[in-house]
Amino acid sequence: MDDPNVHPVLGYRVKRRLRARRLNVAFGPIADLFAPAVPIATAIGRIPYGLDGMDYGTVTTLPWGVVYLNPASYGPFQDVPRHPDEFYELAGDFVIAAILIRLRGRLREGGLVLLYLVLFSIFRLRQGQRSAGRVGTEDAQWTALAILAVAGP
Secondary structure, rough: OOOOOOOHHHHHHHHHHHHHHHHHHOOOHHHHHOHHHHHHHHHHHHHHHHHHOOOOOOOOOOOEEEEEOOOOOOOOOOOEOOOOOOOOOHHHHHHHHHHHHHHHHOOOHHHHHHHHHHHHHHHHHHHHHHHHOOOOHHHHHHHHHHHHHHOOO
């Protein structure tokens, strides 16, 4: 399944770099300034996805499984509990934001945005692995691997 939240991450980085170059401003401090806002905004954007069943998870027997009963939802209209993948991702985004806020000012210039990209990629790989069962089965996982290759240590 193609994750609509992966592509804005790349677009964010390209757009900010072009704007900084045009204004003759260093990219690192600007990117670090906005780095914590990106996962927070992404987390807020995941709320309607979870409520509408747009990216439902695999079948589960856990007590917090979600059942989509509304035939107008994007989720499968079955009486089968599924993992609330979007809410897992919402929680992961807030954890990433908390880490970035905590480390603000402690990393070298541009380090905060690179850390965001690395943490986001690792989380996407793990989330995709949990839902698909192995690495590399979703477009989002391939994108996460590419981001890790560029932004990682």
